[in-house]
Structure formats: C-alpha cells, structure tokens
Amino acid sequence: METMFRTIGRDRKENAETFQKASQILRGGGLVAFPTETVYGLGGNGLDKQAALKIYAAKGRPSDNPLIIHIADLKAFNELCVDIPQTAYLLAEKFWPGPLTLVMKKHKNVPYTTTGGLDTVAVRMPNHPTALRLIKKSGIYIAAPSANLSGRPSPTNAAHVLQDLNGKIDMIIGDGEGDIGIESTIVDLTGRIPMILRPGYITKEMLCEVLGQVEIDPAVEQGKQNVQRPKAPGMKYRHYAPKGEMVIVEGMDERAVVNKINSLVRDKRLQGIRTGVLATDRTKGAYRADYVISVGSRENERCISSRLFDALRRFDDFGAEFIVSESFPRKNVGYAIMNRLSKAAGGRIINLDEKKENEDDSNRM
Ligand code: TXA
Ligand code: MG
Numbered sequence: 001m002e003t004m005f006r007t008i009g010r011d012r013k014e015n016a017e018t019f020q021k022a023s024q025i026l027r028g029g030g031l032v033a034f035p036t037e038t039v040y041g042l043g044g045n046g047l048d049k050q051a052a053l054k055i056y057a058a059k060g061r062p063s064d065n066p067l068i069i070h071i072a073d074l075k076a077f078n079e080l081c082v083d084i085p086q087t088a089y090l091l092a093e094k095f096w097p098g099p100l101t102l103v104m105k106k107h108k109n110v111p112y113t114t115t116g117g118l119d120t121v122a123v124r125m126p127n128h129p130t131a132l133r134l135i136k137k138s139g140i141y142i143a144a145p146s147a148n149l150s151g152r153p154s155p156t157n158a159a160h161v162l163q164d165l166n167g168k169i170d171m172i173i174g175d176g177e178g179d180i181g182i183e184s185t186i187v188d189l190t191g192r193i194p195m196i197l198r199p200g201y202i203t204k205e206m207l208c209e210v211l212g213q214v215e216i217d218p219a220v221e222q223g224k225q226n227v228q229r230p231k232a233p234g235m236k237y238r239h240y241a242p243k244g245e246m247v248i249v250e251g252m253d254e255r256a257v258v259n260k261i262n263s264l265v266r267d268k269r270l271q272g273i274r275t276g277v278l279a280t281d282r283t284k285g286a287y288r289a290d291y292v293i294s295v296g297s298r299e300n301e302r303c304i305s306s307r308l309f310d311a312l313r314r315f316d317d318f319g320a321e322f323i324v325s326e327s328f329p330r331k332n333v334g335y336a337i338m339n340r341l342s343k344a345a346g347g348r349i350i351n352l353d354e355k356k357e358n359e360d361d362s363n364r365m
Helices: 012-027 049-059 076-080 086-095 129-138 158-165 204-211 218-222 254-270 301-318 333-344 352-364
Strands: 004-007 032-034 041-045 068-070 100-106 120-124 171-174 185-188 195-198 245-250 275-279 291-294 322-326 349-351
Touching: 004 012, 004 158, 012 032, 012 041, 012 129, 012 171, 032 129, 032 158, 041 049, 041 068, 076 120, 086 100, 086 204, 158 171, 158 301, 195 218, 245 254, 245 333, 245 352, 254 275, 254 322, 254 352, 275 301, 291 301, 301 333, 349 352
Parallel strands: 004 171, 032 171, 068 120, 100 185, 245 322, 245 349, 275 291, 275 322
Antiparallel strands: 032 041, 100 120, 185 195
C-alpha cells in the first residue's frame, strides 16, 4: 500500500484539501496518522469493527489492547458511554481539550473490537488544532492508539510515524512535534474511587484538586512487567523499549551517578559494545559513551517529556546496544517520565542511595 504523506502548512487551500482527503479515507474505513499534543495517533473509525482490526494489524498490536476514542465535543459522551458519572464532566471541563483520557462504561454503539473486549471505553478530547479539525471534518469518532509499531517508543513527530508505518496505512498528516511528548493520563471512572491507570502530564495532584480523592492503580506503582492483569491492558506489554539493553542509574549525588554511568559504559565499551547515555544539559559533557543525548535541563520537565521518546528512537538509529539513563525525581510530570523510562529499561534500575543504605545497615549489624 502506498502511504500518502501531507503536512499542514501556511497554504489554506492545501490544508483544506488535506483534511478533505483524510476525512474521506477515515469515513471509508481507512487509516490516517495525525498529530496530537501528546504523541501522534493512528486513527480509524472507532465505531467500525473493520477499521479497528486494521489498526491492530498495522501496529502489530495484540487485539486485547483497547483503543482510545478521540472526540471534539462533549455530545459524544452520550453516544459512546453510559452511566456517565458527574466526575467525568468535572474533569472534562477542567482539562479538555487536553492530555487526559477517561474510562467509562461503554455504549452498545462501540464495538468490542475497539475496546479489546472490555465493557468500558476510553475517551479523550485532544488539544491540537489539526486533531480537532480532523475529528470535526470527518464527522466520526476517531479511535487512535499511538502511531508506532507495537513495542516501539511512541512517535512525537511525523518522521517517527513514517519510520514505523510507511506502506502500512493510507495517510500520514505531519504537523510539528508533540509538545507534551508522553501519552495522556488515563483515569478509570467506573469504580468508587477514580483510578489512574497510566500516569501522564495531568498529575494525580491536579486530578485531586478537582475530585478530592484519586488513586494510582497498583499495577502502575509496581512499574514491573510481572503484573498479570493491569486494568489498562496496554500496561502489561513491553513498551517504549529501544532495541539495546537499557538500565537507569538513580542517586542523590550527581557526581556519583555520573561516575557509575561512566564505569558501566567503560566495561561495555571494552567488550566492543556500542554504548549510549541519556543525559541532561549539565552532565552531558561528562560522559565517555559512544553516543550521548541530552533531553534538556533537569529543571524543565516539559522539555524532558517532549524529548524522551525521540531520544530512545535515536539510540536505535545509532545502533546503541547498551544504554544508560540518568533518572528524574518522581514528582509532578517526573512520575510519568520515570514510568516510561523504567518500562523502556524493563524495570532495571540501579539505585546508588539504596545501596549505600544497605551498606550502612550491614555496617551496623
Ligand atoms: O496520548 C494518548 O493517549 C495517545 C494519543 C494518540 O491520543 N494515545 C495512546 O493510545 O497512547 P495507546 O493505544 O497507545 O494507549 C492506550 C492505552 C493502552 O494502555 C490501553 O490498554 C488503555 O489505554 N485503554 C484503552 N481503553 C481502555 C479501557 N477501556 N480500559 C482500560 N484501559 C484502556
Ligand atoms: Mg501506545
């Protein structure tokens, strides 16, 4: 299949043609990748079983992993969901359009192929003019997972989408970089207490301000691969992973972290292994790896989240076989950043402070 590639630019007429063409494809059951403020999505008609099956096939994604349906106005609630709780309206008012996905009971309109067999459906109103215009213009609800091959880091620009899906889908619309860069926060509203199934840019604290009480699903906290049935089925799969082996080094003392990373890298380089380090601006000059990428200033969480997946993909492009990453404080957006990083590393984290504590313990005994 030939994939049509169009970018959104200054020319209004060309843009109008792009939306026209994309809408035709979506209404005809085809697939169009498009930008959102988080990551690029691979869109198809959310109410069309066949379109959902095509999405799974193009991504190579297991079909028990449900899709998020993207909407452009709140009227959609009543066509996609039933038993809509008041909390949904409160969150929509505060955070939509934006990087927040709500899980509610599904309406019978929504096919089980879209929801991966679940009786619930995930809904989000993205905060991106191109995404919103496409939803409105096509007049459909767009089911869209991230537009990457299953298991690879999510795409934050059109080049990433081309890399993964060229020849597999009908069209790609390019329009800049996802400025948040990590996928939406998912909140399950079907239980007594709203539950975060996937952390993101909208933090627990922000949700608590609106709802009072919100909890994080234990499967997220564990951040490990050994959870049998996390509520967001996608969280159980190996994810975001670069091709090389990856490990995170964590510690309060920056110098100690740099030294540890350099010593891990040195051992691998002596074995002829190509190494990479995911660094930040202040430390990037201190590493002796084959390839060092800075994700920006430690103080700027937004910058780090927006560059994270691109960095992981660049390690692949470079052919890095062993990658070490610095870690980030697990507060605010840092919580979501560390969630993605630790998945990318398959849970391998070396904590220098814990080691020290343990050593202190053993000294005391
Ligand atoms: O920011 C985002 O959410 C991006 C952009 C494109 O909107 N989309 C995205 O979709 O990240 P995807 O398919 O890569 O991740 C969707 C996650 C999966 O972990 C899936 O298991 C979970 O949402 N999910 C979808 N429907 C669900 C449901 N009914 N109940 C629980 N989890 C659900
Ligand atoms: Mg995804």
